Amino acid sequence: MKNFNYIQPKSLKEASDILKKKPHEAMLYAGGTDALGLMKQDIIKPEEVVNLKSVPGLNYISYTNGKGLRIGALTELAEIAENPVISEKYPILRHAALAVASPQLRNLGTIAGNLCQRPRCWYYREEFNCLRKGGDMCYAFDGQNKYHCVIGGGPCFIVHPSDLAVVLLALDAKLTVFGDRKTRTVQLKDFFVSPGDDYQHENNLKAGEIITEIQIPELPQDAKSAFVKFRERGVWDFAVVSVGAVIRKEGSKVISGKLAFGGVAPIPWMDESLNAKLPGVALSEEPVAQLVSEILKKAEPLSKNAYKVPLVRNLTKRLLLEL
Amino acid sequence: MARKIVKSRYYGDEGLIETMAEVPVDKLKAWGPDAELKVVGKPVSRLDGYEKVTGKAAFTFDVSLPRMTYAKILRSMVPHAKIRSIDTSEAEDLPGVLKILTHKNCPVIPWHWGTTVLFDTEVRYQGDEVACVVAESMQIAEDALSLIKVDYEILPFVSDPSEAMKAEAPKVHAWGNIIDGKPSLYSRGDVEKGFQDSDVIFEDTYSTQVVVHNPTEAHCSVVSWDGDKLTVWDSTQALFGVRDAIAKSLSMPASKVRVIKKFMGGGFGGKLEAGKYSVIAALISKEIGRPVRIALDRKEMNLSVGNRPDSVQKLKAGAKKDGTLLALSHYSFGNVGAYPNDADCSWPLRTLYKCPNVRTEEYSVLTNLGRARAYRAPGHVQGTFAFESMMDDLAEKLGLDPLELRRKNYTEIDPVSNRPYTSKLILDAYQKGSEAIGWKEKRKPAGSEKGRFRRGIGMASQIWWGGGGPPAYATIKLNEDASLHVMAGTQDLGTGTYTFLAQIASEVLELPIEKIQVTIGDTETCPYCSLSGGSMTAPSVSPAVRDASEQMKRKLISAAGAILETSESNVKYSAGKMSRLDDPAKIISISEVIEKLDEKMIVTTGAREANPEGYEINTFGAQFAEVEVDTDTGKVRVIKVVAAHDIGRVLNQKTLFNQLHGGIIQGIGYALMEERVVDTYTGKVLTTNIHDYKIPTIMETPQIEVIIVSSGDLLISNTGVKGVGEPAIIPTAAAIANAVYNATGVRIKSLPITADKVLMALSEKN
Numbered sequence A: 001m002k003n004f005n006y007i008q009p010k011s012l013k014e015a016s017d018i019l020k021k022k023p024h025e026a027m028l029y030a031g032g033t034d035a036l037g038l039m040k041q042d043i044i045k046p047e048e049v050v051n052l053k054s055v056p057g058l059n060y061i062s063y064t065n066g067k068g069l070r071i072g073a074l075t076e077l078a079e080i081a082e083n084p085v086i087s088e089k090y091p092i093l094r095h096a097a098l099a100v101a102s103p104q105l106r107n108l109g110t111i112a113g114n115l116c117q118r119p120r121c122w123y124y125r126e127e128f129n130c131l132r133k134g135g136d137m138c139y140a141f142d143g144q145n146k147y148h149c150v151i152g153g154g155p156c157f158i159v160h161p162s163d164l165a166v167v168l169l170a171l172d173a174k175l176t177v178f179g180d181r182k183t184r185t186v187q188l189k190d191f192f193v194s195p196g197d198d199y200q201h202e203n204n205l206k207a208g209e210i211i212t213e214i215q216i217p218e219l220p221q222d223a224k225s226a227f228v229k230f231r232e233r234g235v236w237d238f239a240v241v242s243v244g245a246v247i248r249k250e251g252s253k254v255i256s257g258k259l260a261f262g263g264v265a266p267i268p269w270m271d272e273s274l275n276a277k278l279p280g281v282a283l284s285e286e287p288v289a290q291l292v293s294e295i296l297k298k299a300e301p302l303s304k305n306a307y308k309v310p311l312v313r314n315l316t317k318r319l320l321l322e323l
Numbered sequence B: 001m002a003r004k005i006v007k008s009r010y011y012g013d014e015g016l017i018e019t020m021a022e023v024p025v026d027k028l029k030a031w032g033p034d035a036e037l038k039v040v041g042k043p044v045s046r047l048d049g050y051e052k053v054t055g056k057a058a059f060t061f062d063v064s065l066p067r068m069t070y071a072k073i074l075r076s077m078v079p080h081a082k083i084r085s086i087d088t089s090e091a092e093d094l095p096g097v098l099k100i101l102t103h104k105n106c107p108v109i110p111w112h113w114g115t116t117v118l119f120d121t122e123v124r125y126q127g128d129e130v131a132c133v134v135a136e137s138m139q140i141a142e143d144a145l146s147l148i149k150v151d152y153e154i155l156p157f158v159s160d161p162s163e164a165m166k167a168e169a170p171k172v173h174a175w176g177n178i179i180d181g182k183p184s185l186y187s188r189g190d191v192e193k194g195f196q197d198s199d200v201i202f203e204d205t206y207s208t209q210v211v212v213h214n215p216t217e218a219h220c221s222v223v224s225w226d227g228d229k230l231t232v233w234d235s236t237q238a239l240f241g242v243r244d245a246i247a248k249s250l251s252m253p254a255s256k257v258r259v260i261k262k263f264m265g266g267g268f269g270g271k272l273e274a275g276k277y278s279v280i281a282a283l284i285s286k287e288i289g290r291p292v293r294i295a296l297d298r299k300e301m302n303l304s305v306g307n308r309p310d311s312v313q314k315l316k317a318g319a320k321k322d323g324t325l326l327a328l329s330h331y332s333f334g335n336v337g338a339y340p341n342d343a344d345c346s347w348p349l350r351t352l353y354k355c356p357n358v359r360t361e362e363y364s365v366l367t368n369l370g371r372a373r374a375y376r377a378p379g380h381v382q383g384t385f386a387f388e389s390m391m392d393d394l395a396e397k398l399g400l401d402p403l404e405l406r407r408k409n410y411t412e413i414d415p416v417s418n419r420p421y422t423s424k425l426i427l428d429a430y431q432k433g434s435e436a437i438g439w440k441e442k443r444k445p446a447g448s449e450k451g452r453f454r455r456g457i458g459m460a461s462q463i464w465w466g467g468g469g470p471p472a473y474a475t476i477k478l479n480e481d482a483s484l485h486v487m488a489g490t491q492d493l494g495t496g497t498y499t500f501l502a503q504i505a506s507e508v509l510e511l512p513i514e515k516i517q518v519t520i521g522d523t524e525t526c527p528y529c530s531l532s533g534g535s536m537t538a539p540s541v542s543p544a545v546r547d548a549s550e551q552m553k554r555k556l557i558s559a560a561g562a563i564l565e566t567s568e569s570n571v572k573y574s575a576g577k578m579s580r581l582d583d584p585a586k587i588i589s590i591s592e593v594i595e596k597l598d599e600k601m602i603v604t605t606g607a608r609e610a611n612p613e614g615y616e617i618n619t620f621g622a623q624f625a626e627v628e629v630d631t632d633t634g635k636v637r638v639i640k641v642v643a644a645h646d647i648g649r650v651l652n653q654k655t656l657f658n659q660l661h662g663g664i665i666q667g668i669g670y671a672l673m674e675e676r677v678v679d680t681y682t683g684k685v686l687t688t689n690i691h692d693y694k695i696p697t698i699m700e701t702p703q704i705e706v707i708i709v710s711s712g713d714l715l716i717s718n719t720g721v722k723g724v725g726e727p728a729i730i731p732t733a734a735a736i737a738n739a740v741y742n743a744t745g746v747r748i749k750s751l752p753i754t755a756d757k758v759l760m761a762l763s764e765k766n
């Protein structure tokens, strides 16, 4: 790890200014669970490490009846998992938070850090100068790509590693972003960037921008939600694939809903045309089987990850039938 | 005590070991099955437990010496290259850098049987040593590494053993890519005829992956010179091996090298050899005149200090309709990495069952990857997976119950040497193990389960050596206050050596364990014991401690006889007191005896006796696994493992369970998730941390039931102990694979049995 200056800003403005002034040399640091690993492996070598935790007022969970939930950027995943309001109103969020990493990492890792974590592609994490690190080739494409994407890839084939992003997408979340001395709001679905547009960044934050809050709208009374994460190891493992579902139904029929998928694409994946097919679907074997056969229709698996397609379909089917 | 020198022969991790060994002339009678032992065999808590759970225990890494410096190795980032030049000038200029060693300024010290040297000018795998920096701090040493400029002439490389075997493949060494240039061969009987006479023939190919030891504790040495004497604290399974390798490398007398290892966080075979890093640290330490600590990081451990070689095994079996095996053949090759080792894995096929006609042909293949080393039951784990998978396939083809097929081919004579076993209780293991798992009641025909979650039961047999043998010595010192010191040059890998050695002395001399101090892990103060591999530690060292303790008892009785003015046979020893049988009021304590002798302590040294002539000593067992396969995802969950083993006498029930639980969990990792993944395009490893290299966690740990079917082998030694460390892991993967087949009707022939393989195999089947 390279030596660095450790900066403890007192305000968002101060933090943002440093980041903006040195877009390549400064790095924002929240819980550090990902940032520290990246630094130790020399994947990033910041000169200035800007500790967001020294900025007060970014760690909160607040719920307003009729309006929804607001979570401060620095809220740790463990707090999200333990919060009684979240457990009651947004159990899917609790479920996703609990599925992340290990208790130790959840105690430190924050929600905004989780959304902004860098890819886990092993070529990226090892000493390969691949496209995403400024090199000229993607090693995964023809290489060991069992854990890579089956859709939306090229020229880089990562999957987005965040579990929370998948459920927040299904929950229609928004982010508040501070930068350039003002705030903007962005829909989570517009936040992530496909490698086709920019293969070096996973989201559209500009230099100096900091996520300050995550907002989740009130869910209708009759909404049902569920999340399933498939991992090879029972704990301390990223999703091979994951599915989040937020569905309104009447009797056994879907009125409307959203399905979001993790582990299949370079961004948390939502297929609008698939979601458009949800209304009217009866939640029983035949129609659900029919519906899930539409999932990842346009998938183009790599040499070692064709299994992800049936896996995601099977999981989604089970999820919907058990809703 | 009178001793003699005999020829000693036994199998260890490195294969057959034949030595001359000094052994006692008179063998002590072994504790019989109904010996009433008070301490041995009991669940005594670890003597080092308190220190370990409180964090007080000082491991090698915790050794901190005044003026200590820190070393870090620069390793090759490419799989194969010649070093054109190295420029260390910038690194040397970094404040705090004390010394940099490269091939330019390092003496030529042969390594790996002379196939390379300490710092070679040709690097043969990602991870090969290029330079070493010693600095005032770890941070400075690491920073300095990035300032060293190496100009490589890149050479072609090969990472796939099947490619490496081809004539046109890039050569890892000029002399070729196959160890010895030829296969290792074994045969008995007439295999072709055996196949001709068979009613049923079964043939298939099975394969296993490379797995890495990844013990919790990193490989680490701390070295310090005092004049011409070198002390090395090392995390090792082979104290004396390290001592001699360092002495030889540095051309110094072995008596001037002292190796110390107090506590250890696992080795699994990866620490059976002296590391280059220890020698490098010693060289630099001598030059700078300060102690050096060198500790490998997790990445180095995944690249450079060993692994279990992979295997491709083509097996063929011929049997009569009733299941009698008539012929077996085995062809295999495995990847040993960049320097010599062996990948042979046919021993289970040669020895598990009676079969008159057997042929094996095995290739150990060099590639440009980290070198293989012994890893917990080397060869047997790979071999048992393939062979015991095939036995189940054969049973299916014959329409026989898998257990029946195995019972049918049971042998009491070792089929290779034609000698009888000292003891073999595998039939009891089949019986008790199958009852415990519910073989009869619960096991259904393969693939008959329906629904999302499908359960199945499978089993596999286990054979391994593990009888230990001489030479092994132990010295005990009895003090005037009746406290006792046990000393033996063995080591505790975390397996419980400290505790069982104290138990033996406590048993014989009837002294409380609290009064016994055990010193092991020190080449200077302790008498010689062999390395801790091949499941040999307990079977080799425990009889030496009993021998020393019994001698001590005899000495005390003899002294008491003299003091109490009676014959030795009229003296009764009980709990540290000697009394006259004919006059129990005449009683004398250890303290009084020692005082009268005018010695401050009494010392005896015991030795492991010879193994019996004309026998084979093996451990046996069977493991039974119940699994549940999720057909939606392909994920296999192990629900229960029953481990029924014949391992002679149990010394300590708690540490025995630790060994079996640990081995089974490691076996589950091998069966289901662990795998070193290599990018074949660049020859580089992708799994260099223990997140991507998936070791199992408590979530993967099933219910484990241990059944020991043996009560002590009367022929092998005075304690009747056989080893358990390696038996524990041998049959686990095969039992799981057979259970997966039973659950789904799908045979996964390559390890690890990951969800994607099962899911794809299930969808192909449907």
Ligand SMILES: Cc1cc2nc3c(=O)[nH]c(=O)nc-3n(C[C@H](O)[C@H](O)[C@H](O)COP(=O)(O)OP(=O)(O)OC[C@H]3O[C@@H](n4cnc5c(N)ncnc54)[C@H](O)[C@@H]3O)c2cc1C
Binding pocket: A027, A028, A029, A030, A031, A032, A033, A034, A035, A036, A037, A052, A073, A074, A077, A099, A100, A101, A102, A105, A108, A109, A110, A111, A112, A113, A114, A115, A116, A117, A118, A161, A162, A163, A164, A205, A209, A210, A211, A212, A236, A237, A238, A239, B691
């Ligand atoms: C071993 C391991 C296993 C893991 N397993 C999982 C898993 O199973 N599922 C999963 O979802 N995640 C997993 N993670 C990721 C983990 O959840 C994230 O590392 C964590 O949530 C990041 O939060 P942090 O506060 O520590 O972020 P940091 O490490 O401090 O930062 C991560 C990145 O986000 C940026 N960042 C942080 N806060 C902000 C902000 N407010 N605005 C803009 N940018 C910001 C930082 O600059 C940095 O680039 C795992 C991580 C590890 C190390």
Ligand code: SF4
Binding pocket: A119, A121, A122, A123, A124, A130, A131, A132, A133, A137, A138, A139, A140, A141, A148, A155, A156, A157, A158
């Ligand atoms: S998938 Fe992306 S991060 Fe991985 S090797 Fe390819 S370009 Fe690099």
